[in-house]
Amino acid sequence: MKQNKITIIGSGIGGIASAIRLAAKGHKVLVLEKNKVAGGKMGQIKHDGFRFDTGPSLFTLPQLVDELLNIDNSHKRHSFNYKKLENVCRYFYEDGIIINAHAEASEFAGEVATKIGEPKDNIIEYLANAKKLYNATSDIFIFNPLNRALETAKRITPSALKPLLRINPLRTMHRENLRWFKSDHVIQLFDRYATYNGSSPYLAPSVLKVISHLEHNTGAYFPEKGMYNIVEALYHKAVSLGVEFRFGTEATGLIINNNTITGIKTKKEDIKTGIVVSDVDVNTFYRYTGRELTKPRAVKKSSLSSSAIIFYWGMDRTFPELDIHNILFSKDYKGEFDAIFHKKEIFPDPTVYIFISSKVVKTDAPERCENWFVMINVPPLGDKFRKEHINTARQNVIGKIQKVLNINPEMYIRFEEVATPETIQTLTGSFKGALYGNNSNSVWSAFLRHKNHSSKYRNLFFTGGSVHPGGGIPLCLASAGIVEKEIESI
Numbered sequence: 152m153k154q155n156k157i158t159i160i161g162s163g164i165g166g167i168a169s170a171i172r173l174a175a176k177g178h179k180v181l182v183l184e185k186n187k188v189a190g191g192k193m194g195q196i197k198h199d200g201f202r203f204d205t206g207p208s209l210f211t212l213p214q215l216v217d218e219l220l221n222i223d224n225s226h227k228r229h230s231f232n233y234k235k236l237e238n239v240c241r242y243f244y245e246d247g248i249i250i251n252a253h254a255e256a257s258e259f260a261g262e263v264a265t266k267i268g269e270p271k272d273n274i275i276e277y278l279a280n281a282k283k284l285y286n287a288t289s290d291i292f293i294f295n296p297l298n299r300a301l302e303t304a305k306r307i308t309p310s311a312l313k314p315l316l317r318i319n320p321l322r323t324m325h326r327e328n329l330r331w332f333k334s335d336h337v338i339q340l341f342d343r344y345a346t347y348n349g350s351s352p353y354l355a356p357s358v359l360k361v362i363s364h365l366e367h368n369t370g371a372y373f374p375e376k377g378m379y380n381i382v383e384a385l386y387h388k389a390v391s392l393g394v395e396f397r398f399g400t401e402a403t404g405l406i407i408n409n410n411t412i413t414g415i416k417t418k419k420e421d422i423k424t425g426i427v428v429s430d431v432d433v434n435t436f437y438r439y440t441g442r443e444l445t446k447p448r449a450v451k452k453s454s455l456s457s458s459a460i461i462f463y464w465g466m467d468r469t470f471p472e473l474d475i476h477n478i479l480f481s482k483d484y485k486g487e488f489d490a491i492f493h494k495k496e497i498f499p500d501p502t503v504y505i506f507i508s509s510k511v512v513k514t515d516a517p518e519r520c521e522n523w524f525v526m527i528n529v530p531p532l533g534d535k536f537r538k539e540h541i542n543t544a545r546q547n548v549i550g551k552i553q554k555v556l557n558i559n560p561e562m563y564i565r566f567e568e569v570a571t572p573e574t575i576q577t578l579t580g581s582f583k584g585a586l587y588g589n590n591s592n593s594v595w596s597a598f599l600r601h602k603n604h605s606s607k608y609r610n611l612f613f614t615g616g617s618v619h620p621g622g623g624i625p626l627c628l629a630s631a632g633i634v635e636k637e638i639e640s641i
């Protein structure tokens with residue numbers, strides 16, 4: 152096998168996973184990272200005894216992380232451990248209904264039947280259908296390059312493909328959920344999965360119901376030392392395989408000779424390389440890091456996923472009524488998505504997500520305290536994110552918590568930090584702070600997503616949440632697997 156000098160730009164989860172895979176194959180791998188630490192959107196804040204994961208909080212398919220940690224079969228015990236959550240999420244509605252989404256499907260269905268009268272079988276059959284759909288689509292749409300979809304599909308038995316052929320590609324996720332469930336509460340609960348890749352259930356195709364399969368059938372997990380421990384474990388694995396990380400090093404351009412990229416410019420020096428893998432958000436990559444290249448269609452016609460405003464609150468009390476993952480639903484879900492994707496403004500009655508890692512990781516907050524990560528979905532950066540807009544959003548979030556939980560959080564906030572689309576853009580290089588690159592608000596989105604191998608430059612590859620197969624930890628890890636396959640095949 153030919154050993155290459157490979158330079159990866161960006162140490163997000165996709166960048167580190169690619170580094171591990173390529174180093175394990177014997178390549179010499181260098182990672183350039185503009186920040187002082189690894190992780191990108193998966194960051195952490197520590198303050199006065201509190202620790203917050205700044206980005207992802209929902210962890211599914213942990214075996215993809217295990218696979219990387221065991222890639223060289225070194226049998227050295229790695230220090231990354233996680234546990235399965237018994238309760239996936241606690242959902243709160245304004246009419247006082249509370250649903251505990253138990254990990255076990257029949258228990259979850261029982262809870263929904265008792266609380267709101269939705270027939271148990273509706274939930275059980277929906278999740279079974281989502282599982283079949285996932286099994287039919289994952290190899291084609293997640294773990295392999297999309298341009299080899301037909302090739303991959305041929306390897307799957309025709310009967311396993313049936314669920315994919317049966318689903319109406321033009322139906323939206325919301326319409327699909329309307330067909331399955333009687334209760335508005337359950338429809339809203341399953342519609343919410345569209346937000347897992349920054350999309351709207353009223354626009355995204357029904358096939359995205361597979362997302363609920365991951366949380367409910369394969370399970371939701373949490374690392375024993377918090378989400379950032381995923382980055383730490385993978386970073387140490389990469390280093391042990393000989394990967395070199397250069398922090399505080401921003402790639403500022405590419406050196407191109409005869410349609411081949413021969414080097415990367417940084418503020419300090421030019422770095423020669425045989426292969427480039429970019430883990431930078433593609434919308435940022437073509438505008439800044441690799442601006443020498445012609446923008447492809449996926450970037451010229453980009454339709455961005457949602458962004459977020461997050462309040463990290465160190466709370467001076469514990470709240471037994473809350474779990475690790477909590478959702479306080481908006482009363483007007485359609486209005487919320489119209490505001491995000493059409494009006495491009497912050498919705499006054501947002502769905503509020505409260506994530507409290509200290510419920511599981513006791514050391515994440517001082518004794519008798521909690522670390523609240525309070526997030527609302529908003530449009531990507533525009534002109535409606537001035538200080539007064541953020542202040543109004545904060546007041547609305549506090550109002551919502553008071554109304555639904557009967558708690559005035561303001562009384563207990565001991566520490567506060569805020570992330571906005573602007574700070575997400577600055578800290579992670581994500582264009583306009585979009586959390587998942589382009590959205591999936593069209594039936595064509597999966598096909599229009601930027602590919603993992605450049606069609607023009609033979610030695611340029613792309614990984615991470617803004618390219619195929621999409622955003623979120625499992626898909627970023629899948630993108631690294633595809634990059635490995637693509638590089639091995641050149």
Ligand SMILES: Cc1cc2nc3c(=O)[nH]c(=O)nc-3n(C[C@H](O)[C@H](O)[C@H](O)COP(=O)(O)OP(=O)(O)OC[C@H]3O[C@@H](n4cnc5c(N)ncnc54)[C@H](O)[C@@H]3O)c2cc1C
Pocket residue numbers: 160161162163164165166183184185186189190191192193205206207208209210400401402403430431432440459461575578579580581586587614615616617621622623624625627
């Ligand atoms: C608030 C929030 C909540 C989320 N919640 C979840 C969740 O619950 N579950 C889930 O699975 N996913 C979630 N996600 C999505 C998930 O975090 C991302 O899909 C994933 O972390 C993206 O990884 P990446 O490989 O694309 O790299 P990124 O994290 O985007 O990192 C890119 C890296 O490249 C660096 N970089 C950029 N430009 C340059 C340059 N020119 N030179 C050198 N370095 C550069 C950046 O500094 C950064 O470190 C969330 C994201 C956010 C922001």
